[in-house]
Amino acid sequence: MLEYIGLTVVVPPMTSKRTIVLGTQHAPEFACLPLKINIGNFIEAKEHGADTFLMAGGVGPCRFGLYGQLEAEILGDLGIDYDALIIEPPDKGIWQFVRRVRKITGSASWLRVLQGIHLGYRKACFVDSLERVVESVRPRERAEGTADRIFKQALFTIDRASNNTELEEAAGLARQKLQHIPQDEDKDVLKIGLVGEIYTLLEPFASGDVERKLGRMGAHVVRSIYLSDWVSDHLLGGFLRRKGQEEYKKYAKPYLNHFVGGHGIESIGAGVFFANNGFDGIIHIAPLTCMPEIVAHCIFPKVSEDLDIPVMTIYLDEQAGEEGLNTRLEAFVDLLANTKKTGLLDRSATIC
Amino acid sequence: MACKVGIPRALLYYRFSRLWPVFFEKIGCEVKVSDETNKATIDQGAASVVDEVCLPVKIFFGHLDWLSDCHVDYLFVPRIVSIEKKAYICPKVMGLPDMAATAKKDYPPFISPLINNIRGEKDEEYIRELSPYFSCGKKRLKQAWLEAKKEQARYDQKISKEFWIEEGLKDDDPELLNVLVLSHCYVAHDRYLNMNLLEKLKKAKCRVVLPENISDELLERAVKGLKKKPFWTYGKQLLGAAFWFSRMPGRKGAIILTTFGCGIDSFIGNMAERHFKKAGIPYLIITLDEHTGQAGLETRVEAFLDMLRWRRKHYENNFPTYGEYLDTIARDAGIHRAYSCCTSHDK
Numbered sequence: 001m002l003e004y005i006g007l008t009v010v011v012p013p014m015t016s017k018r019t020i021v022l023g024t025q026h027a028p029e030f031a032c033l034p035l036k037i038n039i040g041n042f043i044e045a046k047e048h049g050a051d052t053f054l055m056a057g058g059v060g061p062c063r064f065g066l067y068g069q070l071e072a073e074i075l076g077d078l079g080i081d082y083d084a085l086i087i088e089p090p091d092k093g094i095w096q097f098v099r100r101v102r103k104i105t106g107s108a109s110w111l112r113v114l115q116g117i118h119l120g121y122r123k124a125c126f127v128d129s130l131e132r133v134v135e136s137v138r139p140r141e142r143a144e145g146t147a148d149r150i151f152k153q154a155l156f157t158i159d160r161a162s163n164n165t166e167l168e169e170a171a172g173l174a175r176q177k178l179q180h181i182p183q184d185e186d187k188d189v190l191k192i193g194l195v196g197e198i199y200t201l202l203e204p205f206a207s208g209d210v211e212r213k214l215g216r217m218g219a220h221v222v223r224s225i226y227l228s229d230w231v232s233d234h235l236l237g238g239f240l241r242r243k244g245q246e247e248y249k250k251y252a253k254p255y256l257n258h259f260v261g262g263h264g265i266e267s268i269g270a271g272v273f274f275a276n277n278g279f280d281g282i283i284h285i286a287p288l289t290c291m292p293e294i295v296a297h298c299i300f301p302k303v304s305e306d307l308d309i310p311v312m313t314i315y316l317d318e319q320a321g322e323e324g325l326n327t328r329l330e331a332f333v334d335l336l337a338n339t340k341k342t343g344l345l346d347r348s349a350t351i352c
Numbered sequence: 353m354a355c356k357v358g359i360p361r362a363l364l365y366y367r368f369s370r371l372w373p374v375f376f377e378k379i380g381c382e383v384k385v386s387d388e389t390n391k392a393t394i395d396q397g398a399a400s401v402v403d404e405v406c407l408p409v410k411i412f413f414g415h416l417d418w419l420s421d422c423h424v425d426y427l428f429v430p431r432i433v434s435i436e437k438k439a440y441i442c443p444k445v446m447g448l449p450d451m452a453a454t455a456k457k458d459y460p461p462f463i464s465p466l467i468n469n470i471r472g473e474k475d476e477e478y479i480r481e482l483s484p485y486f487s488c489g490k491k492r493l494k495q496a497w498l499e500a501k502k503e504q505a506r507y508d509q510k511i512s513k514e515f516w517i518e519e520g521l522k523d524d525d526p527e528l529l530n531v532l533v534l535s536h537c538y539v540a541h542d543r544y545l546n547m548n549l550l551e552k553l554k555k556a557k558c559r560v561v562l563p564e565n566i567s568d569e570l571l572e573r574a575v576k577g578l579k580k581k582p583f584w585t586y587g588k589q590l591l592g593a594a595f596w597f598s599r600m601p602g603r604k605g606a607i608i609l610t611t612f613g614c615g616i617d618s619f620i621g622n623m624a625e626r627h628f629k630k631a632g633i634p635y636l637i638i639t640l641d642e643h644t645g646q647a648g649l650e651t652r653v654e655a656f657l658d659m660l661r662w663r664r665k666h667y668e669n670n671f672p673t674y675g676e677y678l679d680t681i682a683r684d685a686g687i688h689r690a691y692s693c694c695t696s697h698d699k
Contacts, residue, residue: 030618059583061440066619069580073626086580256450258431258466260443291615294404295447302454315404 010050012041015205019044024318026074033206033287033316034199035067039074046080054104057088062262062292119167121228123158126171128226130154133178135222138215139190140183148212150177187218190336193274195224195267196285197293200316202227207285207316208325214283217333222279224248224270225263248273255299264292268299275307281336282309283329288317310336356382357463358424360415361389363408363445364432366537371504372428378496379488384424386415389544393418394642400455406613407641408538409444409451411545416452420459426485427452427460433468439585440470442616475501512565529660531558532597534624535609536586536617539640540564546609547646549638549653553607556657563593570596587620594624598631603664605634605656612641634660 013019015037023040042053053075058065068086075082087100101113130151137147154174161167192214200207201223214221248269249259256268271282284300286293297313304311312332314325357376359365365372365385373383386393389411397414419427429449434440444451449464465481479493486493531553539546540562553560563571571592575581582588597606606628610617621637628635636656638649 028618028622030613030615031622032615057580061443061446061584063615063619065583066580069578070619070623072579073623077626088580255454256447258433258446258450260447261440262443264443264447289404289613289615289618291443292447294402295443295451297402297404298447298451299454313402 010045010048012045012048012050015041015203020318026078028070030289031070032063032290033318034197034203035063035070036318037199037203037206038067039071042071042075042082043078043080046075046082051081052083052085055084055086057086059088061260064262119164122164123161123167124228126158126167127155128228130171130174130178131226132222133175135211135215136220137178137181137183138212139218139220140185140187142182142184144216146181147178150174150181188337188340190219190281190333190340191279192219192221192333192336193224193270193279193282194221194285195270195274195282196263196296197267197287197290198225198263200285200287201225206287208322210283210285210314210325210329213326213329214333217330219280219333219336222274224266224274251276255303256295260292260295262290262292264296267293267296268303271300271303271309271311272307275303275309279309280340281332282311283332284311284313286313286315288315310339354380354382355425356384356423357426357428358384358386358419358422358460359428360412360419361386362412362415362542363448363538364430364435364441366541367435368504370507371500374503375496375500376428378499379486379492384419384422386418386422389414389542391544391644394544398642400457401451404613405444405451406615407545407611408536408542408614409448411542412448413452413455416455416459417457420457424460426463429462429464431464431466433466434470434585435467436469436585437472438470439583439588441585444615512567525557527557529556529558529657529664530561530600530604531657531660532561532593532604532606533609534563534590534594534606534621536590536614537562537564539609539611545611545640547640547649549607549609549649552650552653553657556654558657561593561597563589566593566596574599582620584616584620587616590617590620591623591627594627598627598633603660605636605660607653607656608635608637610637610639612639634663 019037019040021040022043023036023038026043027036027039042050045053053071055068055071056064057068068084072082072084072086085100085104134147134151141147151174154170154177157170157174158167161170194201194211194214202225204212211221211223248266250269251272252265252269255272256265259265267284267286271284274282282300282304284293284297286297300311300313303309310332312328314328359372359376373385376383393414394407394411395414396417397410397412400413400417401410416427416429429452431446431449432441433446440446449462452459452462463482463485465478465485467478467481475494475497478497479490482493482497483490533540533550533553535546540550543551550560571589574592574595575588577595578591582591594606597604606624608617608621608624610621625635625637634656636652638652
């Protein structure tokens, strides 16, 4: 989208161990993981020549709303010279939003800007719809990893698409390829709902690749949040409000009756929704010390008990050891498979 | 028969310690405020919620447990979203009634009105929120509410006048050190949680300045320079106090007193720390958790105060008259002004 209006975009290298090391070194100790990774990303992007960083803002009460400010301060203290552009959501004042966007876009015409936003948003939507296909194919594919390879290629072609026709072509082709992957139709597949904090849901490196791992273990994973939801809800201020997120909120009653910032209420709502729709289990992931998700974590045992669905909460931090996570996921999947087979649920073992 | 309402002595009770009890008494309830925090409260609280929540919330649950053993009819667990315009408290406090409802123990029924001032304070809204819980008319509720509010305002005025120095010490004692304790009210006033830090500081000849001693107007002015104001009441208060304090002349030090797992302090504390570093003000960060050993804390505080005293002596030797002059004037001009502002501002 930014390239569309004539800016040079430096995409930081994929999040890696080095990113997290850089981030944890400079971020406050008890800050949440996304902030640490963000700072690492910005430092790495600087090494690749970026001079301005673009951040979304917010009005609380989740800490994300202050990310931009704290990052600007931390980078400034490190002597890393950055121009901070923080876009606050339009509900704080439409004119401020317009001014900030203007500052980014410079001399590009408004039509061009709107077209750029629209194209970016459509790309997100296409990627999300492809991802849903990948999620359902992954546990059934005969050759492990085919879907992921195709998806990776599709991301690349979608990213390169510079207009609507190219985009539709790229997405359509990828979808067809995905649908033609040889699959084992008779396989008994578990359905697992993945809920939690958005960043850890969307960034595979931060979440230790939970989604893919579960897929390979034979589970059809459905996430509660996809990128396009967030873009439409937060950045575009709900002008294009779609049903998904709002609906989840309704399900959260009576377990959580008030919004608690971040995605706390969506996590609970989606959990209830998944439980009511025949899912076998729920995995709740969040960065350590995430405030809204801690509230959700406190409430999940009750949801699990009332709706008879196993829930596991996983907190993620800069710890890189993978095996602990693998063991927990395997145990959880085994438990679900066993429950499904025997129809018995050992209550004492389901709340982890 | 009057019903018995239990109020946990935790979290924002310390901010509204007059308002809530007086309100319930005025409408004819018997009020039971839980005892001060002790080891059993913390242990019990930590056992009833998940590990990841912050210590003050665990203590809150400990108080709930204690009260439910006291045969109260109702527990007062308000859902406090915001206590001032355009600022929240914190996600965990917002979800408190829901978290309490799912805790393992069977609690007595809750009275949990929604307290949300994000769009400004309106008495009618409170009354509407509270009225479903009581059989008495709205008029009586309103009367009780207004009286309770007056009582709280009177109390606020009284404590803002209180000087946080040891009795018998004079206000212009040259030995006196100014120490700002940056912490939320429920940490600063919970004597078990903070291991009586305020008393310890007072005994060590310090003038303890708390963020709540500084008037809202001054705090608001202090954070004005920021590109974006923090959207938490306590975040704003702490950061404002840090800015204000660093502008006051004189020798001084700051203690950032935070609890393990506090999400707000992880950001605000860090910002304050960066500010103190740039302003050249010595600071000490203390993170409190379930540990009860006091020696570690005492040693650190002592070392910090020794360092402050050493600095004062050292610098005063270098610049004798000016330094001394600056120091006494500072205390009168700076800190005093804040106190008098406080008192005149409070209605």
